[in-house]
Amino acid sequence: xxxxxxxxxxxxxxxxxxxxxxxxxxxxxxxxxxxxxxxxxxxxxxxxxxxxxxxxxxxxxxxxxxxxxxxxxxxxxxxxxxxxxxxxxxxxxxxxxxxxxxxxxxxxxxxxxxxxxxxxxxxxxxxxxxxxxxxxxxxxxxxxxxxxxxxxxxxxxxxxxxxxxxxxxxxxxxxxxxxxxxxxxxxxxxxxxxxxxxxxxxxxxxxxxxxxxxxxxxxxxxxxxxxxxxxxxxxxxxxxxxxxxxxxxxxxxxxxxxxxxxxxxxxxxxxxxxxxxxxxxxxxxxxxxxxxxxxxxxxxxxxxxxxxxxxxxxxxxxxxxxxxxxxxxxxxxxxxxxxxxxxxxxxxxxxxxxxxxxxxxxxxxxxxxxxxxxxxxxxxxxxxxxxxxxxxxxxxxxxxxxxxxxxxxxxxxxxxxxxxxxxxxxxxxxxxxxxxxxxxxxxxxxxxxxxxxxxxxxxxxxxxxxxxxxxxxxxxxxxxxxxxxxxxxxxxxxxxxxxxxxxxxxxxxxxxxxxxxxxxxxxxxxxxxxxxxxxxxxxxxxxxxxxxxxxxxxxxxxxxxxxxxxxxxxxxxxxxxxxxxxxxxxxxxxxxxxxxxxxxxxxxxxxxxxxxxxxxxxxxxxxxxxxxxxxxxxxxxxxxxxxxxxxxxxxxxxxxxxxxxxxxxxxxxxxxxxxxxxxxxxxxxxxxxxxxxxxxxxxxxxxxxxxxxxxxxxxxxxxxxxxxxxxxxxxxxxxxxxxxxxxxxxxxxxxxxxxxxxxxxxxxxxxxxxxxxxxxxxxxxxxxxxxxxxxxxxxxxxxxxxxxxxxxxxxxxxxxxxxxxxxxxxxxxxxxxxxxxxxxxxxxxxxxxxxxxxxxxxxxxxxxxxxxxxxxxxxxxxxxxxxxxxxxxxxxxxxxxxxxxxxxxxxxxxxxxxxxx
Ligand SMILES: [Zn+2]
Ligand SMILES: [Zn+2]
Numbered sequence: 001x002x003x004x005x006x007x008x009x010x011x012x013x014x015x016x017x018x019x020x021x022x023x024x025x026x027x028x029x030x031x032x033x034x035x036x037x038x039x040x041x042x043x044x045x046x047x048x049x050x051x052x053x054x055x056x057x058x059x060x061x062x063x064x065x066x067x068x069x070x071x072x073x074x075x076x077x078x079x080x081x082x083x084x085x086x087x088x089x090x091x092x093x094x095x096x097x098x099x100x101x102x103x104x105x106x107x108x109x110x111x112x113x114x115x116x117x118x119x120x121x122x123x124x125x126x127x128x129x130x131x132x133x134x135x136x137x138x139x140x141x142x143x144x145x146x147x148x149x150x151x152x153x154x155x156x157x158x159x160x161x162x163x164x165x166x167x168x169x170x171x172x173x174x175x176x177x178x179x180x181x182x183x184x185x186x187x188x189x190x191x192x193x194x195x196x197x198x199x200x201x202x203x204x205x206x207x208x209x210x211x212x213x214x215x216x217x218x219x220x221x222x223x224x225x226x227x228x229x230x231x232x233x234x235x236x237x238x239x240x241x242x243x244x245x246x247x248x249x250x251x252x253x254x255x256x257x258x259x260x261x262x263x264x265x266x267x268x269x270x271x272x273x274x275x276x277x278x279x280x281x282x283x284x285x286x287x288x289x290x291x292x293x294x295x296x297x298x299x300x301x302x303x304x305x306x307x308x309x310x311x312x313x314x315x316x317x318x319x320x321x322x323x324x325x326x327x328x329x330x331x332x333x334x335x336x337x338x339x340x341x342x343x344x345x346x347x348x349x350x351x352x353x354x355x356x357x358x359x360x361x362x363x364x365x366x367x368x369x370x371x372x373x374x375x376x377x378x379x380x381x382x383x384x385x386x387x388x389x390x391x392x393x394x395x396x397x398x399x400x401x402x403x404x405x406x407x408x409x410x411x412x413x414x415x416x417x418x419x420x421x422x423x424x425x426x427x428x429x430x431x432x433x434x435x436x437x438x439x440x441x442x443x444x445x446x447x448x449x450x451x452x453x454x455x456x457x458x459x460x461x462x463x464x465x466x467x468x469x470x471x472x473x474x475x476x477x478x479x480x481x482x483x484x485x486x487x488x489x490x491x492x493x494x495x496x497x498x499x500x501x502x503x504x505x506x507x508x509x510x511x512x513x514x515x516x517x518x519x520x521x522x523x524x525x526x527x528x529x530x531x532x533x534x535x536x537x538x539x540x541x542x543x544x545x546x547x548x549x550x551x552x553x554x555x556x557x558x559x560x561x562x563x564x565x566x567x568x569x570x571x572x573x574x575x576x577x578x579x580x581x582x583x584x585x586x587x588x589x590x591x592x593x594x595x596x597x598x599x600x601x602x603x604x605x606x607x608x609x610x611x612x613x614x615x616x617x618x619x620x621x622x623x624x625x626x627x628x629x630x631x632x633x634x635x636x637x638x639x640x641x642x643x644x645x646x647x648x649x650x651x652x653x654x655x656x657x658x659x660x661x662x663x664x665x666x667x668x669x670x671x672x673x674x675x676x677x678x679x680x681x682x683x684x685x686x687x688x689x690x691x692x693x694x695x696x697x698x699x700x701x702x703x704x705x706x707x708x709x710x711x712x713x714x715x716x717x718x719x720x721x722x723x724x725x726x727x728x729x730x731x732x733x734x735x736x737x738x739x740x741x742x743x744x745x746x747x748x749x750x751x752x753x754x755x756x757x758x759x760x761x762x763x764x765x766x767x768x769x770x771x772x773x774x775x776x777x778x779x780x781x782x783x784x785x786x787x788x789x790x791x792x793x794x795x796x797x798x799x800x801x802x803x804x805x806x807x808x809x810x811x812x813x814x815x816x817x818x819x820x821x822x823x824x825x826x827x828x829x830x831x832x833x834x835x836x837x838x839x840x841x842x843x844x845x846x847x848x849x850x851x852x853x854x855x856x857x858x859x860x861x862x863x864x865x866x867x868x869x870x871x872x873x874x875x876x877x878x879x880x881x882x883x884x885x886x887x888x889x890x891x892x893x894x895x896x897x898x899x900x901x902x903x904x905x906x907x908x909x910x911x912x913x914x915x916x917x
Contacts, residue, residue, distance in 0.1 A: 005230050006198040010207040011039055017207045018196050020174040026189050041194040041209075050193045053215030058292040059285075061256030062214060064186030069154075069264045072251040073131055073396055076156060079184045083176060084166070085158070086125035090397065092349040093135050093152070094358070096676040097668070102358025103346075107132035107157025108222075108242040112202075113664065115682050119202035121240050122665045126167055127160030131247065131396060133345050137361040140368075140472035143338045144331035145305055146298050147259030147291045151365060152342035154247035156219075162239040173221050173241050177211060185254055187213055203227055204236065213253055215296070219245030258287040261334040268337050268388045276378045278329050289316065290327060303469060332372050339365040340385040343411070348403040352612050352630050353414050354724030361476060363414070364448075368472075370418050371456035382415065383408045406610045413632050418452070425453045429461040441468045445475055498559030500529035503542075507592075507702060510544075510583045515576060522570035525563040530554075531583050534561050537678055538618040539595055539701040544583040547573075551581075587622045590733060592702040594625035596657060596691075597647070597713045597732035599703075602677060603695035604646040605629050605728070608639060615677035616725050620701070626729045634720040643728070647713045650694055654708030658690045671696045712736040783819045791826035798834055801903050803910055805856050806833045809899040813841030817849060824851035824884070835860065837869065837902060839895055846873055846895065848887035850880070857882050864909055872898050872905070 010017040014030055018041070022028065028041040033049035040049045067075060077087045091110040095101040098114055107130055111123045132155050142149035158176070162169045174194070181187045195210045199222040206225040210217055221243040226233040248264045255263040262269065273280055280287070293312050294305075301308035313323040346362050347353070353363035366382075373380055386407060390400045428451055432439060439447065444464070447453040455467040496517055502509050514527035525546060534556035535541040541554035546565055549572070553564035563581075567573065598618050606613040609631055616628040635643075667675060667686040675688065675698040689699040691707060704710060714736040717729045731739050744758075751757055756764035798806040808827070812820065820838040828834050832854040840847040848869050850862040862885035866878030870887035873894050878887020898905070 002230075003198060003200070006200060006205060007196075009230050010198060011196060014039065014196070018209065020209075021171040022174050022178055023194075026178075028194065039196040041196075042192075043190045046193070049195055050212035050215055050217075051195070053212070054296050055215050055292050057214040057216065057253050057256050058258060058295075059256055059288045061254055062187050062191050063254040065254055067185070067251055067254045068266050069247060069251045070392065070396055072247055072254065073154070073156070075184050076180065076247075076250070077129060077131070079180055080129040080158065080176075084127070086128045088125060088128050088130050089399075090130060090132050092673055093133050093345045094349040094351045096673040097680045099680050102351075102361075103135035103137075104132065105134050105136055107134070107155040107244050108159065108240075109134075110157065111159060113682075114680070115684075119204070121161065121238065123159055123161050123164075123240075124665055124669065126164050127158070127241070130157045130159070132157050133397075135342060135346060135361075137364075137476045138473060140365065140476065141467070141469055144261075144333075144335035147261065147295050147334075148249070148252075150248065150338050150342075151361075152338070152345055156245045156247050156250075158221075158241070158243035158245075160241045162241060163237060167241075169239065169241070170221075170223055173223075173243060174209060177219060177221060177243060177245075181211070181213065181218070185250070187253075199224070205229075205233075206239075216249055216253055218249050218253065219243060258284065258291040259330075259334065261337060265334070265337040265341075265392075267392045268385070269333065271388050272333060272337070272380065272385065275380060276376075278333075280330060280333075283326055283330075286316075286326060287330060290323070305469065306466065329376065332376055336369055336372060336380070336385065337389075339369045340382055341389050343369075343382070344386045344389050344400065344407060347407045347410050347612065348400055350612055350614055350630075352410065352632060352724045354632075356722060356724060359724055364454075364472065364475060366411075366414055367418055367452060367454050368456055370415060371454040371460070375456055375460040382411050386411070403611050406612060409610060410612060410632060421452055425451060425457060426461065428453060429458055429463050432458075433461060433463050439464065441471055441474060444468065444471055448475060496526065496560055497528075499527065499556075499561040501561070502529055502531040503533050503702060507705075510585050510588070512581050513578055514581060515578050516573055518575060519573050520562065522572075523565055523567055525565055525573055525579075526560055527563065527579070527581070530561050530563070531581060532561065532563060533583075533588070533591075533702055537700050538598075538620055540591060540619075540621040542583045542588050542591075544581065544587075546581045547579045549573075588702065590622045590735060591620055592704055593710045593733035594620045594622075594731070594735075595701045596703045596707065597710055597730065598625055598627050599689065599691055599695045599697055599699070600647045600650045600707065600710075601627055601643065601713065601715075601728060601730065602629065602697075603691075604643045604650065605631070608642045608646055618678070623735050624729065624731065626727055628721065628725050628727045630724055631726045632724065633726075635718045635726055640715055640718055644713065644715045650691070651707050651710045651713060654706050655692050655694055656706055657703050658692060659687060659703065660690070661685050661687050667698065709733075712740075714739055780818070780822075783822045787819065787823040787826045790823055791830050794823065794827040794836065795831040795834060798831070799903070801906065803859070803907065804833065805835050805860065805906060806831060806853075807835050807837075807902050807906065809837040809839075809902045811839045811841075811895050811899060816840065817842065817847050820849050824849055827851065828853035828883075832856070835865070835906065837865065837899075839869075839873075839899065841892075844890060846875075846889045846892065848873070848875075848878060848889065850878075850885045850887075852883055860906060860909060860913075861885075864913075865906070868905060868909060869898060 023041055027043050030039060030041055031046060032039055035048045035052050038049045081087055091104060093104050095104045095109060098112065101109065104110065110130060110132060111121050112119045113122055133152055134155050135152050137151055139149045140151060143151055160167045178192065181192055182189055191213050193212045195212060197208045197210055199206055199208045204224050204227045206223040208220055208222040210220045212218065224240040224242060225235060227236055228234055248260050251263040252260040257263045290312060294308060297308055309323060310320050313320045343362060343366055351362055352359045353366050354360065369382060390404060393400060444455050455464060455471055458464045459467060502512055509531040512531045514529045516525055517528055518526040532542045532544065532551065532554045534554040536556055544551050546563060550566040551563050552566055555562050598620055602615050612630060614630045616630050618627045619625065664681065664684055664686045667688055671688065675696055677697045678699060681698050686698045687700055688696060689703055690696045711733050713730060713732045715728055715730045719727045721727045747758055747761060751761040754761065754764040754768060794808050798808040800806050817840045820840055824836045824838060827836050828851045833856050834853040835856050836851040838849040840849065848866050850866045852860060852862040861882040863880045863882065866880060866885035866887035870878045870889050873889020874891035875887055875889035878885055880886055
């Protein structure tokens with residue numbers, strides 16, 4: 001669908017699509033932009049649409065009130081409340097309810113769910129208003145620079161279903177928005193322009209009216225009215241109004257400050273400026289002039305804003321450097337305020353800075369902020385800046401306080417990580433600087449990807465002169481295109497009814513009769529009903545038998561369950577036959593316990609570690625289960641113990657596990673988005689597994705009735721499998737019991753070998769360790785004394801070569817390398833002409849030890865000899881110094897040859913080094 005053809009579809013009938021009652025009442029006339037051809041509605045006659053207007057509100061706001069960010073919301077929300085709207089809490093900025101998005105990018109996303117590849121709307125109150133924080137990372141390099149770009153912003157969403165009770169349509173929507181501007185903010189109707197536009201997405205579309213005041217777009221009312229495309233469409237049963245207005249902009253137009261940041265971050269700025277001691281107040285007038293010119297002209301210079309800056313400097317009668325000196329600190333402060341606010345919301349809502357997924361963007365802006373602070377030498381820490389945001393926003397977003405400590409923890413860890421790798425980053429930056437090569441965007445991206453080096457750090461060290469304008473965009477693109485999740489598209493198996501799922505109707509059924517509906521490829525049975533649980537949600541399938549034939553796999557395609565059977569012949573099972581199925585009870589019970597244990601552990605980990613812990617993925621089999629959680633570091637022994645203890649307390653409390661099906665919106669409202677531990681649920685109804693007072697998740701798996709049935713949960717192993725993800729491996733129930741038993745018998749075995757008992761095994765072990773150390777020390781002493789005598793013999797036995805080297809070679813498979821290293825060292829001490837080679841058999845490997853005495857070292861190096869011998873013995877090389885080197889090989893058959901021809905080998909080395917000069 002082309003935007004342009006939709007626009008002409010609606011524009012051809014403006015009275016029907018765009019004209020609202022307000023336009024007639026107030027005398028808004030439809031006009032055509034002489035510059036770009038767009039249609040717009042305004043009371044006064046205008047040559048062009050507001051996109052070409054100047055930002056004349058800067059320094060001269062058109063409103064009767066001055067409202068900062070929070071007060072703008074107060075006025076707005078009370079206005080909509082008075083007009084029968086429900087004011088609801090914001091949704092999380094981490095978008096758990098859509099598989100295709102990491103972050104909430106617009107207010108309407110709150111109410112969108114994906115089903116069968118299509119977007120459906122679920123609007124909890126009608127009509128409503130929400131102050132939705134949105135995160136977007138496609139404008140990182142514009143933040144600070146343009147005076148109006150953000151990585152996080154508040155989109156006020158005025159939303160309703162026009163066809164549901166309480167709903168309204170275009171006339172009332174525009175009436176309300178006009179009244180908001182006029183009566184609440186005090187903007188004259190003559191100042192307001194509505195621009196005609198269209199919107200489309202996910203198979204639906206409609207027209208929209210953007211409203212502008214003095215060149216600034218304040219809001220956009222989208223009327224989602226049709227589904228289909230411009231040639232073939234029908235009116236939706238439920239038409240949707242989605243008006244989104246940027247709170248930052250609404251506040252800005254009332255304040256008339258140089259940038260939107262002053263209005264948005266006012267109180268935060270004030271404190272920061274005090275702390276770092278820069279003077280902004282006396283430059284306010286200059287900054288006003290600068291930003292007005294900059295923002296009005298920015299769209300023509302997006303590729304290189306430095307040219308625009310140079311022009312402005314000329315216009316204001318300054319050098320470029322003098323201009324930067326005034327503007328740069330302010331820009332930087334704005335970036336820091338924006339990035340810290342984004343991090344605050346992102347981490348509060350459960351995203352972790354990392355190298356994967358959405359966390360990637362958080363780490364980029366976190367590191368950028370740290371690098372900027374370092375570059376400007378500002379003594380600020382991120383946690384304190386976040387506290388300022390929390391303080392400013394406490395009436396709008398009181399929930400930010402709840403996770404304050406968790407956010408601090410994460411920021412602390414990330415900052416420490418950054419500073420501990422800093423030394424390495426500076427040394428890499430320096431070597432690039434020395435090489436005199438100017439890195440391009442691709443190089444910069446590689447340096448960030450592999451070593452975490454931000455371009456700000458390269459700027460600081462003088463490696464680059466400016467940050468390429470597309471650096472952050474390219475970096476972000478790299479990680480959205482590679483890892484963005486796709487909207488699932490469901491294929492339907494035709495002609496068959498959904499399989500009746502007996503395991504949901506009664507979890508205790510293990511035997512059943514069913515009719516064969518279809519046999520695929522001779523080995524996949526489709527029955528009319530089944531008690532076999534198919535693989536899904538990380539839970540492995542049931543096994544068992546059908547008519548005595550083994551069932552080896554069970555899968556579900558859409559609504560149909562397929563049983564894979566080990567049939568003796570292709571036509572063993574016939575359609576329409578009634579068969580008897582038996583589910584392997586031991587396996588089912590075991591998997592079920594592991595599954596319930598997974599839910600318990602997930603909450604135990606969150607309670608023990610912090611609110612950032614979410615299930616990343618899970619796997620539940622008969623004898624093994626694992627849970628991958630989002631967490632910043634590897635787990636300590638103490639943390640593992642605590643998680644295990646907490647989980648087993650939940651088992652012992654014998655809590656009931658209740659399973660109920662809820663309407664999705666009710667489940668979300670009642671239990672929050674925490675239920676989506678296993679990902680979003682693509683259906684109207686959600687099966688909620690509630691471990692009373694402990695854990696609530698949307699889950700389709702099998703579960704025990706009470707936690708006590710699990711008996712025991714034993715963590716076997718934990719591992720940090722990737723940045724930001726830790727894996728827990730565990731067993732439960734009988735498997736856990738068997739594990740403990742086998743550990744016990746291993747312990748008994750060790751105790752017996754030590755001639756001790758289980759009770760005293762540690763004592764005995766410590767004793768053996770001490771004895772062992774003593775023996776090692778004695779052996780060393782013995783080697784020392786013995787090698788003193790042996791060294792003289794080595795010197796005597798060595799054969800003198802033509803080149804003046806004295807060569808000694810030996811092979812041994814009994815004594816070990818300690819002795820031969822000591823001997824070699826002694827031997828070259830007493831004989832400076834000696835070349836000493838020892839080949840030691842060490843299990844499957846041959847160890848090569850080479851010593852070269854002081855005189856011989858002048859013509860041949862130990863490291864070279866070790867390397868050549870290693871190659872002869874089928875190894876890959878060796879290493880060391882001129883005096884001492886080691887290597888390895890594995891070809892035993894060559895040992896004898898090698899020692900016998902040692903002299904030739906050395907001569908070859910001497911020859912080749914002479915040739916090479
Ligand atoms: Zn125009
Ligand atoms: Zn589950």
